[in-house]
């Protein structure tokens with residue numbers, strides 16, 4: 469059987485894979501980009517509510533590693549400093565893509581996420597990248613004794629290919645219906661790599677007896693909170709919006725903290741982050757004529773009526789809701805304040821990969837070169853994007869990692 473050859477084969481035509489293919493191709497390298505899905509860049513298409521939050525201005529120089537979770541977050545520094553948010557913005561400007569900045573430095577397309585896919589495809593075309601979509605890779609073998617062809621791939625419908633460099637850009641496990649697979653992790657293991665523990669991240673959290681406790685009646689209620697988890701040096705907090713859903717809690721605050729949440733750990737939610745309620749409730753009650761529930765509504769006007777009503781249905785507070793604020797004992801007021809400023813609850817789990825935006829964990833970064841993303845165990849083998857043990861915050865950080873790691877590998881093979 470004829471064996472076809474490209475200098476570099478990239479498996480996975482998502483964010484990282486298309487970027488790496490384009491960069492390598494434009495450096496004169498012959499590149500084949502393979503994806504088993506018939507449509508490429510599906511995660512880009514559905515991202516950011518269809519507008520793709522493609523990067524974040526916080527990744528313009530400086531130390532971006534605090535926005536990433538990994539066994540070694542510092543691993544991301546060289547790649548992020550060699551390809552910054554501004555570099556990606558410049559690429560979009562070159563293609564006249566209009567964008568805007570939202571909350572906390574997040575950049576979105578004005579028009580549609582398709583603009584980003586079009587830019588990457590155009591860049592691949594400029595680099596002469598050849599494509600095979602709807603093409604599954606069945607086996608990969610390392611070849612020995614020939615530096616020009618170090619790998620051989622059997623594909624389901626595009627023959628047998630050899631290459632010098634093989635870039636794995638198959639992403640994580642989230643949203644299997646649009647083509648996510650564990651293929652990259654299997655290939656990593658085949659070549660002796662460690663794959664760290666995998667779990668859904670940037671994901672809604674679920675709680676036991678949600679309906680029984682009446683929370684489903686509050687589905688749709690949103691409010692700004694401070695959410696935290698972990699203790700001591702491992703404590704992490706986010707000030708963001710929380711949304712109550714039929715299954716549990718979601719919204720940006722919960723998605724962010726889910727990146728850090730460990731099974732059986734509690735979450736602390738401060739639902740009045742700007743008010744010290746212990747002080748406000750105990751010192752403000754003197755001579756007050758209003759009812760306690762009215763007083764709380766005035767002290768925390770961002771809490772909806774439905775939420776306050778639900779709070780006062782708890783047995784500890786129900787008898788006091790309609791009492792005159794001044795008559796409520798300090799002990800009760802302190803308990804009420806603590807329940808709101810430090811609402812503590814332990815998730816049962818997450819909504820899983822069906823709803824997760826990303827996968828936490830992946831190919832151990834200690835076994836990869838942080839300048840090039842090349843394996844330290846197998847020359848010519850690269851891992852980029854979400855398949856690696858690098859998980860970004862919500863807000864464009866994951867795409868910037870896909871671009872930056874893709875550029876690093878694309879430059880290295882070129």
Ligand SMILES: Cc1cc2nc3c(=O)[nH]c(=O)nc-3n(C[C@H](O)[C@H](O)[C@H](O)COP(=O)(O)OP(=O)(O)OC[C@H]3O[C@@H](n4cnc5c(N)ncnc54)[C@H](O)[C@@H]3O)c2cc1C
Nearest residue numbers: 480482483484504515516521639647651853854864866867
């Ligand atoms: C709903 C949703 C919204 C998101 N919104 C944002 C956002 O706004 N901003 C942000 O920064 N991040 C966002 N993310 C995360 C972001 O999409 C990913 O981190 C990013 O796409 C990872 O890029 P990647 O190239 O590593 O993987 P992917 O983009 O997932 O690409 C992997 C590619 O590999 C292909 N593939 C998988 N298995 C195989 C196989 N066996 N053979 C061949 N090909 C294979 C897939 O078909 C896919 O095309 C979102 C994710 C989701 C699910």
